[in-house]
Amino acid sequence: MKPIQIAPSVLPVDFSRLGDAICELDSAGVDLIQWDVMDGQFVPNLTFGPDIIASTRALTKLPFEAHLMVLTPEAMASRYVEAGCSRLIVHAEACSNLRHTLETINALGVTSAVALNPETDASAVADVLDLVDLILVMTVRPGFGGQKYIQTMEPKIAQVRKMISEAKLDDKVNLEVDGGISVDTVAGAAKSGANILVAGSALFKDPKGLTHAVQQIRQTATASFVAN
Numbered sequence: 001m002k003p004i005q006i007a008p009s010v011l012p013v014d015f016s017r018l019g020d021a022i023c024e025l026d027s028a029g030v031d032l033i034q035w036d037v038m039d040g041q042f043v044p045n046l047t048f049g050p051d052i053i054a055s056t057r058a059l060t061k062l063p064f065e066a067h068l069m070v071l072t073p074e075a076m077a078s079r080y081v082e083a084g085c086s087r088l089i090v091h092a093e094a095c096s097n098l099r100h101t102l103e104t105i106n107a108l109g110v111t112s113a114v115a116l117n118p119e120t121d122a123s124a125v126a127d128v129l130d131l132v133d134l135i136l137v138m139t140v141r142p143g144f145g146g147q148k149y150i151q152t153m154e155p156k157i158a159q160v161r162k163m164i165s166e167a168k169l170d171d172k173v174n175l176e177v178d179g180g181i182s183v184d185t186v187a188g189a190a191k192s193g194a195n196i197l198v199a200g201s202a203l204f205k206d207p208k209g210l211t212h213a214v215q216q217i218r219q220t221a222t223a224s225f226v227a228n
């Protein structure tokens with residue numbers, strides 16, 4: 001079974017001090033960094049290109065994953081790998097041939113993953129679990145941070161965990177959730193089977209600081225995590 005991991009989203013940081021924020025997240029004890037890549041078409045927002053990610057790569061040894069909220073994930077996949085991302089997460093909704101896209105990413109020497117929008121059924125990933133090391137169940141509509149956690153996603157989280165367990169892939173495939181994750185919502189997500197928790201605004205608005213925020217979410221998730 002994969003361990004509980006905390007992955008901050010870089011989306012809410014003050015971009016005028018992006019490098020310092022990456023160092024502060026590292027010091028706060030997170031396990032990896034998630035870059036929310038948006039193309040202004042798949043989602044109505046525009047964020048990080050590979051050069052921005054590459055500019056911070058040397059600041060930390062933490063793994064980088066790129067959450068590609070983009071219409072054509074294969075088009076720039078190699079650029080995000082060159083920028084230092086070791087996992088690329090594509091949206092099932094953006095892929096006409098999901099297996100081919102995942103095989104293309106795996107051939108770049110990194111791991112691939114699939115994200116599911118709230119309206120997309122878990123069955124969309126049923127036949128690609130052998131290719132990935134992570135399934136991301138979105139608990140908000142993609143595009144912006146600071147949204148409310150969609151609690152009705154918990155049965156879908158549990159369904160994906162069940163699919164991973166029935167395929168005997170609990171030691172290979174992570175289940176990640178992203179959107180509205182805080183110390184108040186993480187228990188439900190972890191109880192449903194999520195082991196990687198992506199948080200953005202909840203980390204940065206904790207008055208006791210990043211380290212406290214990371215510890216609180218990790219402790220709550222660990223206490224609640226249930227694998228089937």
Ligand code: DX5
Binds near residue numbers: 012145178
């Ligand atoms: C949505 C983004 C957000 C972000 C986390 O596209 O993926 O979910 O990472 O934002 P918070 O934690 O502020 O909801």
